[in-house]
Amino acid sequence: MNRRNALKNIGLSLGYAAVAPSALSILQSCTSEIEVWTPKLLTVDQGFVLKNIIDLILPKTEASPGALEVNVPEFIDLLAFKSYNKKDQTKFIKEIDTFILELAPNKSDDFSISDIKTETYDALLAKYLKSKPETRKSFNKNESIVFNGLKSIRSKAVWAFKNSELVGEKVLAYNPVPGPDKGCVDLQNTTKGKAWSLQR
Template identity: 50%
Template structure:
């Protein structure tokens, strides 16, 4: 089986994901400094937009690193370039284009966008009620689908990063004992388990 096919079968396809060791190796290769990032799949404009959206989806806090700290945009870019087949690439490019088209881009391009432009877009499509979300799904709204998938990809890439897995989530590299009926607060201080 080819690597591309293996990743496709076990990984993320437009927002639906399953954790896979092969995908983790892609994430591990995204450890270069974010400022030196040259996108492989995205255009330079798309990369700027994705980077800003991902930063708003999972910002840095006092207690945890943000998506940019663990190179989520680089991971998504590399994953799309290596795991998607031709048909999926076409669909994914359409989704990314719909996000770009939904932003008020001036002659300065993506560099001229303000944080409020990204916040407005995310609020319009992701901070909505279930009824509004269902309506957008029925209408097959491409921007809604694209932003939902980007959010899913962002969370997936974030949770599978080494830093988050070992420092933010509950982590036990060699789980040797099982203690039943122990409240989560006692077992992991309320943290979810790292995979």
């Protein structure tokens, strides 16, 4: 089995039943401090849209960093570039392009991707990620692409965020040298309600 198939099969199909060490190594490699990010697979405009969507899904709060601070968009682009086959790469790119069509349906000749307002991104996420099952049944082809694409990005973003080094060590309950496994304990008493980090 080649590396690409191994990455897809070991948790990256978004079941994440197991944590792929290769995926974690990709995630930890996304620690660039470069101010202007140049995506590996996506265009600059597509990457800009991806960043804005992910920033709204996992924003910075007083209690935790945001997804942008742990390079989640960079991870998703790099993951698609390194581990997706051509068919899946094409599908991912089409999803982003369909987001753009929905965000800016009446683009003028002098349109810039930065013209899209935060409120427009918010409306997109609310329309699809808060939609009811009966509403989804009436989605047309493009709407279905947007819904499935946003759902996939949200799932990848949450997984990457929770498995990033910063979040694993500073936000979640972290013990670099774990002791005995205690199965039935009160989470409030042991970690103050925080989930355990997967960082090692």
